[in-house]
Amino acid sequence: MPHPTLDASVSPLRQRLIDDMNMRRFSRETQRNYLRDIGRLATFLGRSPDTATSDDLRRFQIEQQHDGVPVPTMNSIVSALRFFFTHTVDRPDLARRLVRLAHPRKLPVVLSRDEVARLLNATTCLKHQAALSVAYGAGLRVAEVSMLKVADVDSERMLLRVERGKGGRYRNAMLSQDLLTLLRQWWIVGRQQGVMHREGWLFPDSMQ
Known part of the structure; x- marks a missing residue:
């Protein structure tokens, strides 16, 4: 993943958080989610999230419950905030306060x-x-199938490598x-249609 470039629109704290996530090779999606979830705390506080107190975090989580935020979403926010307080601002004491x-x-x-x-014949x-068939038979997610x-x-060895x-x-x-x-049948047809190559994607986007 390319390292983001620091510019005037990125605060030093945000850049530090991005650097911490890059060092740990977080995926782009995880980085987007963490930035969004930490931004939720900043919006709640009305100030920078690194100024939060243990009481602020308690009130933040109570408000989330009152607002009906789903439990999986709340737990995802906890993961983002624990990372932020543990690694970016070196406040593990606050990370432990999150429930x-x-x-x-x-x-x-x-x-x-x-x-x-019926699904496969649809x-x-x-x-x-x-x-x-790959998604169902090999137990792959949609994103994993698209990247094969x-x-x-x-x-x-009768295996599919999921990178x-x-x-x-x-x-x-x-x-x-x-x-x-x-x-193999798809390989033959794809080759005939000129969309399949030995070093290419298994399911290229150009094929409809």
């Missing part, structure tokens, strides 16, 4: 075989069928024989 709320996790809805078949586009490259398909997984981590996903066969 994370218990949040019961619901079990995901599992589709039946018929429902999966499109006649081979590219879309292959992308949906042809070289990420390891037919010898930009959650948290920016690398991982491997299992590749079934049926899914490999479908991807």
Whole structure:
């Protein structure tokens, strides 16, 4: 990730926060979320967030509850503020004052075989069928599917290499024989249409 350039529109405190996140190789999305959430505290205070007191943080969290802010959102804000107070302004005592709320996790809805078949057959586009099959069959997120490259398909070990997984981590996903066969069909069609290349994306945006 390129290092942001300090200019007159960026305060020294904000730049320090950005530098701290860059040093830890936070993703762009995480950086945007942290900047937004710390900005919420600044808006609540009406002043710079590094001037917050433990009582300010308590009032901030109480107001969030009264406003009906969802628990996952509140916990995400806590993560951002803990990072800010621990690493950027060196106030770990304030970070410890922030309370994370218990949040019961619901079990995901599992589709039946018929429902999966209807989902995959909802499109006649081979590219879309292959992308949906990868997402479902290999358990990948939409962003992970969109970032796959042809070289990420390891037919010898029957694996998919996911380079930009959650948290920016690398991982491997299992590749079934049926899914490999479908991807090979898409490779042939994509090559014929001139959109697939050995060093290119597995699902290039230019293909509709």
